[in-house]
Amino acid sequence: MKRLISVTLVLMLLLGVLAVPAMADGYTIGHLSYLNLSEEENYALKAVMQAPWIKLLFLHGLWVEGEDSPVIESPTFRYYDRLDTLLMALQAGDVDGIELPYYTGKYLCATNDNMMIREEYHLEKAEGITELALAMVSDGFSFLLKNDHTELRDQLDAQITAMKEDGTLQQLIDEHIIKASEGGVPVAVEFGQFEGDPIRVGVTGDLPPMDYKNADDSFAGFNTAVLAEIGKRLQKNIELVQVDSVARSLALSEGTVDVVFWTRGAPEMLVDMMKQGEPTQEEMEAMKAEQQKTMTEEEIAILENAGTPNEAQFEQKAARDMPPDTIITQPYFTDCAVWVVLKDPK
Numbered sequence: 043m044k045r046l047i048s049v050t051l052v053l054m055l056l057l058g059v060l061a062v063p064a065m066a067d068g069y070t071i072g073h074l075s076y077l078n079l080s081e082e083e084n085y086a087l088k089a090v091m092q093a094p095w096i097k098l099l100f101l102h103g104l105w106v107e108g109e110d111s112p113v114i115e116s117p118t119f120r121y122y123d124r125l126d127t128l129l130m131a132l133q134a135g136d137v138d139g140i141e142l143p144y145y146t147g148k149y150l151c152a153t154n155d156n157m158m159i160r161e162e163y164h165l166e167k168a169e170g171i172t173e174l175a176l177a178m179v180s181d182g183f184s185f186l187l188k189n190d191h192t193e194l195r196d197q198l199d200a201q202i203t204a205m206k207e208d209g210t211l212q213q214l215i216d217e218h219i220i221k222a223s224e225g226g227v228p229v230a231v232e233f234g235q236f237e238g239d240p241i242r243v244g245v246t247g248d249l250p251p252m253d254y255k256n257a258d259d260s261f262a263g264f265n266t267a268v269l270a271e272i273g274k275r276l277q278k279n280i281e282l283v284q285v286d287s288v289a290r291s292l293a294l295s296e297g298t299v300d301v302v303f304w305t306r307g308a309p310e311m312l313v314d315m316m317k318q319g320e321p322t323q324e325e326m327e328a329m330k331a332e333q334q335k336t337m338t339e340e341e342i343a344i345l346e347n348a349g350t351p352n353e354a355q356f357e358q359k360a361a362r363d364m365p366p367d368t369i370i371t372q373p374y375f376t377d378c379a380v381w382v383v384l385k386d387p388k
Contacts, residue, residue, distance in 0.1 A: 068118070071381060072128045072137035074248075075121040075288050076306070079362035084119050087359050095175035097344045102172045106162040123288045125248045132157075135387060143181065143377040145223040149251045150382060152225035160381040170336060177311035182373025183252070186305040188294050189369045194241070194301070198371045201272045210271060211374060218264035219375070222251035228263030230256070231270045233280055240279035243269055244299035246287050252375065253304060259284070265303050268374060291365035306363040309376040 076084065093116075099105040120137055122128040129150070131137050139160060142150070151157045168176045187195050205211035222228050228251045245265050247255025254263035261282050273280040285293045290302045364370060 069139075070137045071117045071119055072122055072131050072140040073119045074125065074128060074142070075123050076362045077288065077291055077365050079358070081119040081121050083358065084362070085116070087355060087362075088119075089116055090355065091359060092179045094344050095178040098172060098175040098341060099179070101340055101344065102167070104164050104167050104172055104176065106164070108161065124286065125250075132382070132384060138387075139381040139383040141379050141381055143249070143252070144380045145219050145251065145377055146249055147380045147382045148223040149225070152223065156385050157382055158385050160383045163380065165378070171341065173311070176378060177309045177376075180309040180376050180378040181306040182309040182313060183304045183375045183377070184307050184370040184373050186290060186294065186302040186364065187300065187369050187371075189367045191300065192369065195369055195371055197276060198272065198301070201275050202372055202374050204275070205271065205374075211268075214264060214267045214271065215375060218267045219251055222263065227256070228254040230260060230262040231266040233266070233270045234274045236273070236277045236279050238278065240281040241273070241276075241301060242281045242283055242299045244283050244285035244290060244293045244302040246285055246290070246303070248287050249304065255284070264375075269303070291368065294368065295365075305370055307370050307373065308360060310373050311376075313372055 073081070073084065079087075096105070100107065117138075119141075120131070122131060128140050132140050144159075144163065144165070147159050151159055165176065185195070185198050187198075202211070205214075218228065245255075245261055246253050247261055250263065252264045254261065254265065256262055266282075269280045269282070272278075283293070283299050285299065285302065290305070293299045294302060
């Protein structure tokens, strides 16, 4: 964790991040609750750690604001514990928009005629500094475990790595997230049956198409596909247990489950940076010189007007969805956040 904080902090400082952006302007965004980060803390972190990167994404056309969309610099965040209450708040006009992972937003808009993603996105254009910018505004989704379950964490990590290397994970993402986000009901996947005690996995069913619960309370979609594949590779039974989003840590601490299917942490690109270790002073200078060669005046201006995160803020961001005494695997999926709004608000 410390090395990840150090590497990303160095990168942000090298890019010239200096001042603090403006405060809230009255626009309210509904947000799924973090396990240990308040609305005010969430706003403060986004203002200092994400605002400049979002501006870079707009500058390079990865995000395109609608003609009628007002420019929102600093919204107020309001938390909701479940997706259904978040959606009800949007429909009732209690919030101006809701923030969700991109593919969850696409899925909801494909299945609801009065919803739309506020901006236009061209994420496939990300490269160089915009690839880093996209990573800085994205979440990695990982398995959450108690900190004494390191052996199980390592087993899960090994299977995630193997599934990435042989292309299986991308196939599951393509089929159960990207394709499913266009609409339709996520499908269930059969689980193998093996000898021995099962791995009890808490799933919320509250983040379609990644984590989905059918009307009959059975689970489907990406969650079942990933877990079925991991169970097959480990030759372990997987037992799915329903947990509320905000009760994930309680389910772990009470021993109701061994693993929680998703928690929001660092995206894959930043985790890969951590593996490379902390740069030396010479390497930092070389990185700075190389970055300056490729940055335009507009990019430099954006970053010079951004906030400077400190190590405590990086630690807070890294732990925002991780309660004390827990550990996470490497991410098995990464997605950026988008704002979903009503086409015809009341």
